[in-house]
Amino acid sequence: MRAYRAAYDGRRFHGFQRQPDVPTVSDTLLAALRELDVLADEADAPPGYAAAGRTDAGVSAVAQTVAFDAPDWLTPRAFDSELPPDVRVWAVAEAPPDFHATHDATCREYVYHLHAPTESVDDERATAALDALRGEHDFHNLTPDDDGTVRDLDGEIDRDGDYLVVRVRAGGFARQLVRRLVALLDEIARGERDLGTVDRVLAAEPLPGPAGVPAAPAEPLVLADVTYPDLNFERDPEAAASAREIFRERRVRHATRARVAEDLVAGVGSESAE
Structure with a gap:
């Protein structure tokens, strides 16, 4: 059993929990596991799969935590290789066989x-x-x-x-x-x-x-955080660096859009726009 920390920009997702016909964070994570052959075609989720919380549509996360029976080779970097840019796995912890990401959070x-x-x-x-x-x-x-x-x-x-x-x-x-x-x-x-x-x-x-x-x-x-007293999460340096760069670029794009919006507000309010 392993627990993974995932960060995501929640704006395009209809929440974390799986739903038919709309994009969710959980569906995105499970689709990546299927592409990596961690999840069998006929299975809905890996054994023991659970998450720390069911964030609502539009809510983002730094430390969402998902846990399941994972192969040794599934590092955060490997996980990220099949994930879109707005979902990044950046840390991992070994967990006991009976660990449950929902119930064991304090x-x-x-x-x-x-x-x-x-x-x-x-x-x-x-x-x-x-x-x-x-x-x-x-x-x-x-x-x-x-x-x-x-x-x-x-x-x-x-x-x-x-x-x-x-x-x-x-x-x-x-x-x-x-x-x-x-x-x-x-x-x-x-x-x-x-x-x-x-x-x-x-x-x-x-x-x-x-x-x-x-x-x-x-x-x-x-x-922002989920506490598990008995787990020791290890940051994957390359995965964390990649996540920071991706989210930094998204921040710049949105800051630029905000500046454009400021011009629109100022222009509509100015006499020269009449």
């Missing part, structure tokens, strides 16, 4: 990059709201799930230019929990809800219709 960390210029939000209100959400609570009002909603949450918020970087940790997360939590923090920081909303969200009664909290957009969310 902590998962997500990071959300919330666009929140200082003139629009109150950082102290955002921090106070997160402080009120920390600890063990039933987060049933922040997820569509009916079970697995009690979580012991920790986290912090840091200011980075026009962004609030919201970092949260727990043993696991119900569906959309992080994105709805961020949306709640954002609304409180903007003064659209009061701090007392946190108490109402954590109350036993379901929030009715308009009082419910919608999910924040998925693209700013990253699965």
